[in-house]
Amino acid sequence: MLLSFLLSLSFTHVISSVPSTPSTASTPKRINFSPKRAQQGSIEHTVSFREALFTLSSPSSVLEQLHPTRYTIKDPKTAFKFDNMEYYWDWTYLDPSDALPVICSNPIEPSDPKLGKVFFVNGSSPFRPRELSWACPQSHGCCGYECCKEASLGESMIRLILILVGLAIACFFLLEFLRWCLGCCSRYRHVPSSPLHKRSSSSDSAR
Known part of the structure:
Protein backbone atom coordinates (compact mmCIF):
# COMPACT_ATOMS: atom_id res chain seq x y z
CA MET A 1 0.00 0.00 0.00
CA LEU A 2 2.76 2.41 0.91
CA LEU A 3 4.70 1.44 -2.19
CA SER A 4 1.76 2.14 -4.50
CA PHE A 5 1.22 5.52 -2.82
CA LEU A 6 4.86 6.51 -3.37
CA LEU A 7 4.70 5.37 -6.99
CA SER A 8 1.60 7.50 -7.60
CA LEU A 9 3.29 10.55 -6.09
CA SER A 10 6.35 10.06 -8.30
CA PHE A 11 4.22 9.69 -11.41
CA THR A 12 2.27 12.87 -10.56
CA HIS A 13 5.53 14.77 -10.04
CA VAL A 14 6.85 13.63 -13.43
CA ILE A 15 3.66 14.64 -15.20
CA SER A 16 3.62 18.09 -13.56
CA SER A 17 7.27 18.72 -14.40
CA VAL A 18 6.75 18.29 -18.16
CA PRO A 19 6.60 21.83 -19.67
CA SER A 20 3.42 22.64 -21.45
CA THR A 21 3.76 23.66 -25.09
CA PRO A 22 2.14 26.97 -26.02
CA SER A 23 -0.81 26.89 -28.33
CA THR A 24 0.07 27.53 -31.94
CA ALA A 25 -3.28 29.05 -32.68
CA SER A 26 -2.94 32.78 -32.87
CA THR A 27 -5.69 35.30 -32.70
CA PRO A 28 -5.77 37.98 -35.35
CA LYS A 29 -3.91 41.11 -34.28
CA ARG A 30 -6.09 44.19 -34.10
CA ALA A 151 6.92 67.30 -42.23
CA SER A 152 9.01 66.60 -39.14
CA LEU A 153 9.17 68.96 -36.18
CA GLY A 154 12.50 70.36 -37.37
CA GLU A 155 11.16 70.99 -40.87
CA SER A 156 8.09 72.70 -39.43
CA MET A 157 10.24 74.96 -37.24
CA ILE A 158 12.50 75.90 -40.16
CA ARG A 159 9.46 76.66 -42.30
CA LEU A 160 7.96 78.82 -39.53
CA ILE A 161 11.25 80.71 -39.07
CA LEU A 162 11.50 81.37 -42.81
CA ILE A 163 7.93 82.66 -42.88
CA LEU A 164 8.59 84.99 -39.94
CA VAL A 165 11.81 86.28 -41.53
CA GLY A 166 9.97 86.91 -44.79
CA LEU A 167 7.23 88.82 -42.97
CA ALA A 168 9.83 90.90 -41.10
CA ILE A 169 11.60 91.82 -44.36
CA ALA A 170 8.29 92.71 -46.00
CA CYS A 171 7.32 94.92 -43.03
CA PHE A 172 10.73 96.63 -43.13
CA PHE A 173 10.42 97.54 -46.80
CA LEU A 174 6.82 98.67 -46.28
CA LEU A 175 7.88 101.01 -43.47
CA GLU A 176 10.74 102.36 -45.57
CA PHE A 177 8.33 103.02 -48.44
CA LEU A 178 5.94 104.86 -46.12
CA ARG A 179 8.81 106.97 -44.76
CA TRP A 180 9.88 107.84 -48.30
CA CYS A 181 6.33 108.86 -49.20
CA LEU A 182 6.03 111.04 -46.09
CA GLY A 183 9.42 112.65 -46.85
CA CYS A 184 8.35 113.47 -50.40
CA CYS A 185 5.12 115.04 -49.16
CA SER A 186 7.03 117.10 -46.58
CA ARG A 187 9.55 118.38 -49.14
CA TYR A 188 6.79 119.27 -51.58
CA ARG A 189 5.07 121.44 -48.97
CA HIS A 190 8.24 123.47 -48.26
CA VAL A 191 9.28 124.09 -51.88
CA PRO A 192 9.26 127.92 -52.48
CA SER A 193 7.08 129.29 -55.24
CA SER A 194 8.81 130.03 -58.56
CA PRO A 195 9.24 133.70 -59.73
CA LEU A 196 6.91 133.08 -62.62
CA HIS A 197 4.26 131.94 -60.23
CA LYS A 198 4.81 135.02 -58.03
CA ARG A 199 4.62 137.34 -61.09
CA SER A 200 1.37 135.82 -62.24
CA SER A 201 -0.02 136.11 -58.73
CA SER A 202 0.93 139.82 -58.45
CA SER A 203 -0.54 140.64 -61.85
CA ASP A 204 -3.74 138.97 -60.89
CA SER A 205 -3.92 141.03 -57.71
CA ALA A 206 -3.20 144.26 -59.62
CA ARG A 207 -6.11 143.62 -61.91
Whole structure:
Protein backbone atom coordinates (compact mmCIF):
# COMPACT_ATOMS: atom_id res chain seq x y z
CA MET A 1 0.00 0.00 0.00
CA LEU A 2 2.76 2.41 0.91
CA LEU A 3 4.70 1.44 -2.19
CA SER A 4 1.76 2.14 -4.50
CA PHE A 5 1.22 5.52 -2.82
CA LEU A 6 4.86 6.51 -3.37
CA LEU A 7 4.70 5.37 -6.99
CA SER A 8 1.60 7.50 -7.60
CA LEU A 9 3.29 10.55 -6.09
CA SER A 10 6.35 10.06 -8.30
CA PHE A 11 4.22 9.69 -11.41
CA THR A 12 2.27 12.87 -10.56
CA HIS A 13 5.53 14.77 -10.04
CA VAL A 14 6.85 13.63 -13.43
CA ILE A 15 3.66 14.64 -15.20
CA SER A 16 3.62 18.09 -13.56
CA SER A 17 7.27 18.72 -14.40
CA VAL A 18 6.75 18.29 -18.16
CA PRO A 19 6.60 21.83 -19.67
CA SER A 20 3.42 22.64 -21.45
CA THR A 21 3.76 23.66 -25.09
CA PRO A 22 2.14 26.97 -26.02
CA SER A 23 -0.81 26.89 -28.33
CA THR A 24 0.07 27.53 -31.94
CA ALA A 25 -3.28 29.05 -32.68
CA SER A 26 -2.94 32.78 -32.87
CA THR A 27 -5.69 35.30 -32.70
CA PRO A 28 -5.77 37.98 -35.35
CA LYS A 29 -3.91 41.11 -34.28
CA ARG A 30 -6.09 44.19 -34.10
CA ILE A 31 -4.53 47.55 -33.40
CA ASN A 32 -6.56 50.22 -31.66
CA PHE A 33 -6.60 53.24 -33.93
CA SER A 34 -8.79 55.98 -35.30
CA PRO A 35 -8.73 57.17 -38.91
CA LYS A 36 -7.15 60.47 -39.84
CA ARG A 37 -9.23 63.00 -41.72
CA ALA A 38 -7.66 63.87 -45.05
CA GLN A 39 -6.53 67.42 -45.70
CA GLN A 40 -6.61 69.23 -49.04
CA GLY A 41 -4.63 67.28 -51.62
CA SER A 42 -3.62 67.47 -55.24
CA ILE A 43 -6.46 68.61 -57.49
CA GLU A 44 -5.09 66.59 -60.42
CA HIS A 45 -4.96 63.40 -58.36
CA THR A 46 -8.47 63.96 -56.99
CA VAL A 47 -9.93 64.50 -60.46
CA SER A 48 -8.18 61.40 -61.84
CA PHE A 49 -9.31 59.32 -58.85
CA ARG A 50 -12.96 60.31 -59.21
CA GLU A 51 -12.95 59.73 -62.96
CA ALA A 52 -11.51 56.24 -62.49
CA LEU A 53 -13.95 55.45 -59.66
CA PHE A 54 -17.00 56.22 -61.82
CA THR A 55 -15.72 54.51 -64.98
CA LEU A 56 -18.15 51.61 -64.74
CA SER A 57 -16.77 49.87 -67.83
CA SER A 58 -13.39 49.38 -66.15
CA PRO A 59 -12.57 45.82 -64.94
CA SER A 60 -11.61 47.27 -61.55
CA SER A 61 -14.93 49.05 -61.10
CA VAL A 62 -16.64 48.44 -57.76
CA LEU A 63 -19.86 50.26 -58.69
CA GLU A 64 -22.86 49.49 -60.83
CA GLN A 65 -25.68 51.75 -61.93
CA LEU A 66 -29.01 49.98 -61.53
CA HIS A 67 -30.91 53.25 -61.23
CA PRO A 68 -30.50 56.38 -63.39
CA THR A 69 -29.65 58.57 -60.38
CA ARG A 70 -27.98 56.02 -58.11
CA TYR A 71 -24.74 54.03 -57.99
CA THR A 72 -24.67 50.77 -56.06
CA ILE A 73 -21.62 49.29 -54.33
CA LYS A 74 -21.15 45.73 -55.59
CA ASP A 75 -19.28 44.37 -52.56
CA PRO A 76 -18.10 46.66 -49.72
CA LYS A 77 -15.31 44.21 -48.87
CA THR A 78 -13.80 44.54 -52.34
CA ALA A 79 -11.28 47.36 -52.61
CA PHE A 80 -11.19 49.86 -55.42
CA LYS A 81 -7.61 49.87 -56.71
CA PHE A 82 -6.11 53.08 -58.06
CA ASP A 83 -2.48 54.17 -58.37
CA ASN A 84 -1.21 51.09 -56.48
CA MET A 85 -3.50 51.82 -53.53
CA GLU A 86 -6.66 50.19 -52.20
CA TYR A 87 -9.75 52.17 -51.19
CA TYR A 88 -12.75 51.03 -49.16
CA TRP A 89 -16.14 52.58 -48.45
CA ASP A 90 -15.55 52.53 -44.69
CA TRP A 91 -12.44 52.34 -42.51
CA THR A 92 -13.82 49.30 -40.66
CA TYR A 93 -13.07 47.19 -43.75
CA LEU A 94 -9.36 48.00 -43.38
CA ASP A 95 -6.90 46.04 -41.26
CA PRO A 96 -3.77 47.98 -40.25
CA SER A 97 -0.42 46.36 -40.97
CA ASP A 98 3.19 47.07 -40.11
CA ALA A 99 3.79 48.48 -43.59
CA LEU A 100 0.61 50.59 -43.70
CA PRO A 101 -0.44 51.46 -40.13
CA VAL A 102 -1.96 54.88 -40.86
CA ILE A 103 -5.63 54.83 -41.82
CA CYS A 104 -6.94 57.81 -43.79
CA SER A 105 -10.54 58.76 -44.46
CA ASN A 106 -12.24 61.36 -46.60
CA PRO A 107 -15.87 62.04 -45.66
CA ILE A 108 -18.58 61.80 -48.30
CA GLU A 109 -21.01 64.70 -48.36
CA PRO A 110 -24.61 63.88 -49.38
CA SER A 111 -24.55 66.99 -51.57
CA ASP A 112 -21.63 65.66 -53.63
CA PRO A 113 -22.87 65.43 -57.24
CA LYS A 114 -21.26 61.99 -57.72
CA LEU A 115 -20.28 60.41 -54.41
CA GLY A 116 -23.54 61.56 -52.86
CA LYS A 117 -25.35 59.16 -55.22
CA VAL A 118 -23.42 56.06 -54.09
CA PHE A 119 -25.34 53.61 -51.88
CA PHE A 120 -24.90 50.37 -50.00
CA VAL A 121 -27.64 47.84 -50.70
CA ASN A 122 -28.98 46.12 -47.60
CA GLY A 123 -32.18 44.39 -48.58
CA SER A 124 -34.72 46.98 -49.64
CA SER A 125 -33.22 49.90 -47.68
CA PRO A 126 -30.17 51.45 -49.40
CA PHE A 127 -28.00 53.82 -47.38
CA ARG A 128 -25.05 56.05 -48.17
CA PRO A 129 -21.45 55.32 -47.16
CA ARG A 130 -19.92 57.82 -44.77
CA GLU A 131 -16.38 57.96 -46.16
CA LEU A 132 -13.70 56.59 -48.42
CA SER A 133 -10.74 55.07 -46.58
CA TRP A 134 -7.24 53.88 -47.41
CA ALA A 135 -3.97 52.99 -45.65
CA CYS A 136 -0.64 54.86 -45.64
CA PRO A 137 2.89 54.30 -44.29
CA GLN A 138 3.84 55.44 -40.80
CA SER A 139 5.64 58.64 -41.79
CA HIS A 140 2.85 59.83 -44.11
CA GLY A 141 -0.27 61.89 -43.70
CA CYS A 142 -3.59 62.01 -45.52
CA CYS A 143 -4.08 64.47 -48.39
CA GLY A 144 -7.07 64.35 -50.71
CA TYR A 145 -7.27 60.70 -51.73
CA GLU A 146 -3.56 59.92 -51.38
CA CYS A 147 -0.70 59.64 -48.90
CA CYS A 148 1.55 62.65 -48.43
CA LYS A 149 4.84 63.01 -46.60
CA GLU A 150 4.44 64.62 -43.20
CA ALA A 151 6.92 67.30 -42.23
CA SER A 152 9.01 66.60 -39.14
CA LEU A 153 9.17 68.96 -36.18
CA GLY A 154 12.50 70.36 -37.37
CA GLU A 155 11.16 70.99 -40.87
CA SER A 156 8.09 72.70 -39.43
CA MET A 157 10.24 74.96 -37.24
CA ILE A 158 12.50 75.90 -40.16
CA ARG A 159 9.46 76.66 -42.30
CA LEU A 160 7.96 78.82 -39.53
CA ILE A 161 11.25 80.71 -39.07
CA LEU A 162 11.50 81.37 -42.81
CA ILE A 163 7.93 82.66 -42.88
CA LEU A 164 8.59 84.99 -39.94
CA VAL A 165 11.81 86.28 -41.53
CA GLY A 166 9.97 86.91 -44.79
CA LEU A 167 7.23 88.82 -42.97
CA ALA A 168 9.83 90.90 -41.10
CA ILE A 169 11.60 91.82 -44.36
CA ALA A 170 8.29 92.71 -46.00
CA CYS A 171 7.32 94.92 -43.03
CA PHE A 172 10.73 96.63 -43.13
CA PHE A 173 10.42 97.54 -46.80
CA LEU A 174 6.82 98.67 -46.28
CA LEU A 175 7.88 101.01 -43.47
CA GLU A 176 10.74 102.36 -45.57
CA PHE A 177 8.33 103.02 -48.44
CA LEU A 178 5.94 104.86 -46.12
CA ARG A 179 8.81 106.97 -44.76
CA TRP A 180 9.88 107.84 -48.30
CA CYS A 181 6.33 108.86 -49.20
CA LEU A 182 6.03 111.04 -46.09
CA GLY A 183 9.42 112.65 -46.85
CA CYS A 184 8.35 113.47 -50.40
CA CYS A 185 5.12 115.04 -49.16
CA SER A 186 7.03 117.10 -46.58
CA ARG A 187 9.55 118.38 -49.14
CA TYR A 188 6.79 119.27 -51.58
CA ARG A 189 5.07 121.44 -48.97
CA HIS A 190 8.24 123.47 -48.26
CA VAL A 191 9.28 124.09 -51.88
CA PRO A 192 9.26 127.92 -52.48
CA SER A 193 7.08 129.29 -55.24
CA SER A 194 8.81 130.03 -58.56
CA PRO A 195 9.24 133.70 -59.73
CA LEU A 196 6.91 133.08 -62.62
CA HIS A 197 4.26 131.94 -60.23
CA LYS A 198 4.81 135.02 -58.03
CA ARG A 199 4.62 137.34 -61.09
CA SER A 200 1.37 135.82 -62.24
CA SER A 201 -0.02 136.11 -58.73
CA SER A 202 0.93 139.82 -58.45
CA SER A 203 -0.54 140.64 -61.85
CA ASP A 204 -3.74 138.97 -60.89
CA SER A 205 -3.92 141.03 -57.71
CA ALA A 206 -3.20 144.26 -59.62
CA ARG A 207 -6.11 143.62 -61.91
